[in-house]
Amino acid sequence: MDENDLNVLVEGTVRYFENSVARAAAVGTPYLLTERGQAVLSDYTGLIGVSGARRGCIYFTAPSAMLRHILLSHGETEIDGRYMADVVGEVANIISGNARRVFGHDFAISVPDVFSGRPAAGKLRLGERSFVIPINWRQYRAALVVSLAA
Amino acid sequence: MPAVAANTHLKLLVVDDSQFARNRIQRALALRSVRKVIVASNGVEALAVFQREQPQLVTMDLTMPQLDGIGATTEMVRLQPSVRILVVSALADKATAIEALKRGANGFLLKPFTDAQLNDALTLMMRALPHG
Numbered sequence: 001m002d003e004n005d006l007n008v009l010v011e012g013t014v015r016y017f018e019n020s021v022a023r024a025a026a027v028g029t030p031y032l033l034t035e036r037g038q039a040v041l042s043d044y045t046g047l048i049g050v051s052g053a054r055r056g057c058i059y060f061t062a063p064s065a066m067l068r069h070i071l072l073s074h075g076e077t078e079i080d081g082r083y084m085a086d087v088v089g090e091v092a093n094i095i096s097g098n099a100r101r102v103f104g105h106d107f108a109i110s111v112p113d114v115f116s117g118r119p120a121a122g123k124l125r126l127g128e129r130s131f132v133i134p135i136n137w138r139q140y141r142a143a144l145v146v147s148l149a150a
Numbered sequence: 151m152p153a154v155a156a157n158t159h160l161k162l163l164v165v166d167d168s169q170f171a172r173n174r175i176q177r178a179l180a181l182r183s184v185r186k187v188i189v190a191s192n193g194v195e196a197l198a199v200f201q202r203e204q205p206q207l208v209t210m211d212l213t214m215p216q217l218d219g220i221g222a223t224t225e226m227v228r229l230q231p232s233v234r235i236l237v238v239s240a241l242a243d244k245a246t247a248i249e250a251l252k253r254g255a256n257g258f259l260l261k262p263f264t265d266a267q268l269n270d271a272l273t274l275m276m277r278a279l280p281h282g
Contacts, residue, residue, distance in 0.1 A: 020262040071170070075177055083169060090168040093213060094261050097240025105245035111167060111215050 001054070001129065001148045006030055008102045009058070010133055012095045013144050017137055020094075021073050028134030033126065033145065040132050040143045043067075043117070044084050046092030047124065049110035054103065056127050056148040060092040066140035085114040095144060160276065161186045161205035165196040165222065166238070167214040171261070175209055175238065178265040181272060193217025200226050205233070206279055207272065210255065212239040212246065220253055227254030234275040238263070 010027055017025035033040065045061040067084040070091075076083070089112030096109045115123065130147035162184045166172045172189045179187065188203050190196035194216045200208070208226065212219035223235050237250045240261040247258040256278065259271045 016262060019264070074170070074174060076170075076173065086168055087170045090170050093168070094240040097213065097261070098242045100246065101242035103243075105243045107243075109213065109241075111213055 001131070001146065001150065005054070005103075005148065006131055006133075006146065008099050009095065009144060009146055012098045013133060013135060015098070016091065016095050017135075021070055021137070023138065025135050025137040028136065030131045030133045030146075033130040033132050033147075034128065039124070039126070040145055041118065042142060044088040045115055045119070045124075046085075046089035047113045047115070047119075048092050048096040049113070050096070050107065050148060051110075052106040052108040054107055054148045054150060056146075057125070058092065058096050058109075058148070059124070059145050060088060060095060060142065061145065062088055062091075062135075062142035063140055066137060066142055069138065069140070081116065085116060088112075089114040158183050159185045160207055160279075161188065161203055162207040162209070162272075163187075163196065163199060163203065163205040164189045164209050165191075165193070165214070165219065166209070166211040167191050168211075171211065171238075175268065178263075178268045179272075180265065180269050181276070183276065184272075193219065193222035196222050197225055197229075200233075201229065204230070207275055208233060208235045209238045209259075209272075210235050210250075212237060212241055212250065220250060223250060223255050224253045232280055234278055236271050236275050238268075 042061040043064040047059040071079050093112050100107045126147040127149050133144040135142040160183050164172050164175050190199045192214045210219045235255045236257045237255045238259045257271050
């Protein structure tokens with residue numbers, strides 16, 4: 001994965017928040033996860049498996065308060081943990097799927113696998129070079145984590 | 151499937167594995183001629199609902215468990231060639247859109263979408279219906 005690949009996902013993240021929740025997100029400078037030495041996980045995580053020319057995973061992780069805010073902004077009123085898991089998966093799906101505009105048909109993505117808190121053993125396998133794209137939306141902090149190998 | 155005079159009592163089947171996405175489509179819908187909206191969360195469930203309810207319009211996600219949207223679209227068109235299917239998907243590459251159209255879908259709307267984009271796309275679908 002090179003800088004251009006990463007930029008595709010950064011731009012996709014920006015575009016998602018601009019078009020979906022009526023308020024832009026501030027997307028920070030991506031950094032290598034291994035440099036920080038710890039996984040980045042928030043309350044809910046939507047994990048997308050990637051196969052084809054690029055292999056690995058992409059995940060979107062966000063605090064429950066942010067997901068609740070997103071759902072409220074879409075007019076939802078009955079919000080529970082199941083619904084927050086659903087929306088975190090849908091955000092991951094949209095950002096990953098939109099990347100096929102540049103990566104093409106061979107960027108095969110799975111259906112979202114969602115979890116709250118820590119993942120079950122073996123569920124989240126990150127490669128040696130995993131990048132964190134920090135996302136600040138309103139007062140909340142989320143992240144898109146990209147772990148892809150060519 | 152009976153023809154619908156002036157398309158004033160249409161049924162829309164919304165197929166998506168995300169409840170958020172299904173609700174998003176239902177909330178955005180502003181077409182008087184759509185009188186009933188039904189939902190399904192995967193391709194297998196969608197085919198069962200499709201045969202039972204006989205909707206004239208379908209919005210179809212592509213990436214779904216069990217049976218994906220391409221497979222479900224193919225089967226729905228085989229069962230009822232006059233059905234109008236709008237693919238609503240995050241998959242942004244041209245090859246996917248072309249494949250969906252080849253399998254019988256009538257339009258493609260990329261997620262995320264605005265309310266106006268959804269209603270415009272469905273309006274185009276309705277114009278192509280028998281007696282539309």
